[in-house]
Amino acid sequence: MEISQKEENGIVFLAFKGRLDGKSAPEAEQTVKNILEDGNTRLLFDLELLEYLSSAGLRVILGAAKEMKRQDGKFVLCSLNAYVKEVFEVSGFGAIIPIAESVEAGIKEIA
Amino acid sequence: MSDNNNENEALLLVDDNPTNLQVLYQTLETTGCKLLVAKNGETALSIAQKAAPDLILLDIMMPGIDGFEVCRRLKVNPDTANIPVIFLSALTDTKDKVQGLQLGAVDYVSKPFQPDEVIARVNTHLTIHRLKREVEQKKDALEDELEAASDVQRRLLPKNLPEIAGLKLAVHYETSLYAGGDYYDIAQMADNQWGFLVADAEGHSAPAAVMMAMTCALFRSYPQPPAEPAELLYFLNEHLCKVADPSFVTALYVVYDANHHTLKIGRAGHPPPMIYRSSEKKAIEYPCGGVFPLGIDPYEQVPVTEAELQPGDRILMYTDGITERFSMDGKTYGEERLLRQLEGDPGSQPQEMLAAIMKDVNKFANGRPADDDQALLLAIVE
Numbered sequence: 001m002e003i004s005q006k007e008e009n010g011i012v013f014l015a016f017k018g019r020l021d022g023k024s025a026p027e028a029e030q031t032v033k034n035i036l037e038d039g040n041t042r043l044l045f046d047l048e049l050l051e052y053l054s055s056a057g058l059r060v061i062l063g064a065a066k067e068m069k070r071q072d073g074k075f076v077l078c079s080l081n082a083y084v085k086e087v088f089e090v091s092g093f094g095a096i097i098p099i100a101e102s103v104e105a106g107i108k109e110i111a
Numbered sequence: 112m113s114d115n116n117n118e119n120e121a122l123l124l125v126d127d128n129p130t131n132l133q134v135l136y137q138t139l140e141t142t143g144c145k146l147l148v149a150k151n152g153e154t155a156l157s158i159a160q161k162a163a164p165d166l167i168l169l170d171i172m173m174p175g176i177d178g179f180e181v182c183r184r185l186k187v188n189p190d191t192a193n194i195p196v197i198f199l200s201a202l203t204d205t206k207d208k209v210q211g212l213q214l215g216a217v218d219y220v221s222k223p224f225q226p227d228e229v230i231a232r233v234n235t236h237l238t239i240h241r242l243k244r245e246v247e248q249k250k251d252a253l254e255d256e257l258e259a260a261s262d263v264q265r266r267l268l269p270k271n272l273p274e275i276a277g278l279k280l281a282v283h284y285e286t287s288l289y290a291g292g293d294y295y296d297i298a299q300m301a302d303n304q305w306g307f308l309v310a311d312a313e314g315h316s317a318p319a320a321v322m323m324a325m326t327c328a329l330f331r332s333y334p335q336p337p338a339e340p341a342e343l344l345y346f347l348n349e350h351l352c353k354v355a356d357p358s359f360v361t362a363l364y365v366v367y368d369a370n371h372h373t374l375k376i377g378r379a380g381h382p383p384p385m386i387y388r389s390s391e392k393k394a395i396e397y398p399c400g401g402v403f404p405l406g407i408d409p410y411e412q413v414p415v416t417e418a419e420l421q422p423g424d425r426i427l428m429y430t431d432g433i434t435e436r437f438s439m440d441g442k443t444y445g446e447e448r449l450l451r452q453l454e455g456d457p458g459s460q461p462q463e464m465l466a467a468i469m470k471d472v473n474k475f476a477n478g479r480p481a482d483d484d485q486a487l488l489l490a491i492v493e
Contacts, residue, residue, distance in 0.1 A: 022314070022482065052443075054435065054483075055313045055361070062407065063357040091361065091380040092403035 003031050011042040011107065017049040020057030028057070032064045041073035042110050046103055048079035053087050065097045078106035120237055121145040123164040125155040125181070126199070127173040131222070135168065135199070138226040142233060152176035156184055159191045166236055168229075169216075171200035171207065179214060186215040195236050199224065257289035257317065264290050264320050267327045269297055275305060275369055281461035283469055283487040291484035292319025292360075293430045294326055300336040303369040306343070309428040309488055310362040311381065313404075318358065319484075325351065326360050326405070340364045340377025341413035348379065348405045355406025362405055363428050367420075372492060374418040374426070380404030382431055382446075387453045389423030394453040396446055397426075420492045425464075427453055432483035436472050439479050444472055461489045 001024030002017040012035050020028055035043060043064060047053075061077065068075040076098045080088065088094040100106035122144045126132045132148055139146060147162055149155035152175050159167060167185070171178035178198060185191040197218045198211040208219045217236055220229055264286075272280045282295060292312030299305060308330055312322035329350050330337070337343040343364055351360055361380035367373075376384065378401030387394040399416035420426065429449070436444040452468045459467070465487055472485070 055311070055431070059313050059357055059359065062359065066357060066407075090382060092378075092401050093380070096403050096408060 001027065003028060005031065005035075007040075011044055011110065012040045013044050013046060013103075015046040015049065019052040019054075020050060020060065021052060021054035022056040025054075025056040025060050028060045029063065032060060032067075036064075036067050036071065041068075041071060043068055043073065043075045044103065044106050044110065045075075045077045046079055046106075047077055047084055048081070048103075050081070050084055053084050055091075058087070058091060058093060061097065062093065074110035076100050076106040076109045078103045118143055120165040120241075121147055121162060122233065123147045123149060123155065123158055123162070123167045125149045125152070125167065125173075125178070126170040127151055128170075131170070135229075138224075138229055139168075139233060142230060144233075144237075152178070152181040155181050156191075159185060159194060160188070163190070164194060165240055166233060167194055167196045168199050168220075168233070169196050171198055171211070179210060182211065182214045182216055195240050197232060197236060199229075254289070260317060260320055261286065261289040261291075264323065267324060268295065273297060273299055273305070276303070277369055277372075277493050278305075278367070279461050279491045279493060281465045281489050283465045283485070285481070285486075286484045287432070287481045288316045290316055290320035292323050293432065293484035293486040294323045295428075295486055295488050296327065296330055298330070298337050300338055300366075304336075304338055305367045305369060306337045307365045307367065307428060307488060307490070308362060309381070309430060309486060310360055310405075311430040311432075311484070311486070312360045313358045322351075322355060322358060322360055322406075325354060326362070337364075338366055339415075340366055340375050341415050344377045344379050344402065344405065344413050345410055348402075348410055351406035352409060359404035359406040361430075365426070365428065367490070372420045374420065376416045376418065377413055378402070378416075379413075382429065382434065385427040385429075385446075385450055385453050386418065386420075387425035387427075388421070389425075389457065390421060392454060392457075394425070394427075394450040396450070422492050423457065425453060425461075425489065425491045428488045430484060430486045432481060432485035433468075433472060433487060435483060436476050436481055436485070437479055438475055439477050444475050448475065459491075461491050464491075465489055 001019055004015045006013050065075050078100045079102055100109050124135050127150055136146055147158055147164055149158050152173055169178045182196050195217040198216050199220050201222045203221050211219050218232055292314055294310045296308045310326050312319040329347050333346055363381040364377045366375040376399045378399055380403050383399050384397050385394050386397045400414035402410050402413050434444055434446050434449055452471055
């Protein structure tokens with residue numbers, strides 16, 4: 001699992017590469033926690049290169065979405081591959097977490 | 112205790128030369144440890160076996176069996192293998208030091224030694240040995256606790272499967288660690304109606320086991336017969352929302368009317384059931400709408416899907432520990448393989464069919480241990 005982070009125009013971009021599962025979830029959780037503690041209110045996850053997402057990974061994403069909501073911030077997931085999209089559909093998470101087709105569309109959604 | 116209180120610890124000093132042994136004895140008396148001595152390898156092995164000292168200082172050059180051989184024999188004997196050994200010898204050749212360490216010694220002191228150095232090294236290794244023992248004891252204690260939790264958890268599962276006229280049932284349940292987050296339960300209602308619940312608390316081990324137990328308690332305390340999947344899931348969710356954050360529980364709840372062979376299915380973040388139609392000889396993931404998992408946010412509306420079963424049809428409820436079981440090369444077992452298994456031999460009894468599925472899943476994993484809990488509930492209409 002690789003997570004790269006950048007900030008542009010007040011939006012924090014987190015790009016995930018590889019597998020977000022029980023093994024990599026704690027690191028991802030900590031990264032998200034640091035971002036939230038820094039008072040950021042716009043967060044975008046780029047999942048284009050995310051190959052696998054387990055329920056522990058879903059918890060990290062859910063945690064980020066809920067915390068953002070609590071802080072009146074905005075959160076969006078972008079560029080899900082077919083497998084990850086299916087995980088969101090079957091699990092019903094798609095109904096509570098905003099999903100955008102591309103990073104560009106995601107930026108518009110939370111701008 | 113991890114301080115330097117050495118009173119209860121014993122050192123075994125081994126040297127064939129009485130003068131050396133005496134100097135060593137006097138040097139180490141100040142440590143407060145109980146001191147045992149041996150003048151040759153044979154005696155050293157015998158004392159090590161009987162007295163189980165906490166550390167052995169071992170001379171290499173001795174008549175009879177030398178220090179290297181003593182060390183080798185200590186390390187192959189399970190009773191003495193964990194006792195740290197420090198070699199003490201006039202040999203200063205690097206090759207000898209390496210040989211000693213390769214035999215499992217923890218350290219090497221060259222003679223003539225500096226008393227302070229020997230004392231310091233002995234104290235260091237006693238501390239390491241003590242901490243290692245403590246860690247092992249704590250690990251054992253923790254494993255005992257988890258095993259106890261696992262026992263309690265198993266008792267939460269139904270003891271026996273009910274006898275349902277016209278429906279044959281089987282379950283498979285295994286946790287990846289001692290205790291797990293998977294749960295299944297069956298509720299008997301009036302008019303030959305039955306409720307089947309399969310749930311999966313996110314994560315494994317203790318936190319998941321607590322959520323699993325909560326779900327069980329809620330299901331069994333549901334104030335009326337759980338004949339309506341939407342109402343049951345709404346109820347479970349309402350209560351789990353108070354405790355789950357940021358975790359969650361996925362659930363599939365199916366009410367089966369055994370008189371009319373009809374199903375009502377409610378789904379919260381859980382994989383849909385697989386249904387095998389005997390008329391078509393084909394199994395599919397039964398399309399049914401659903402809501403996100405339990406414990407996140409209140410539900411507005413929980414969709415319910417209805418279905419009808421015919422004699423010979425099969426319905427499989429499962430947790431994703433099955434379909435997401437990994438092979439050695441990182442592939443997942445997947446839904447397709449499970450569907451093909453469900454299309455197996457039409458004469459099969461459900462228990463045999465589950466055994467065949469688990470055999471196939473384990474064959475696919477090819478020795479890679481499961482990293483999630485695995486539960487399956489299979490019903491076949493007669």
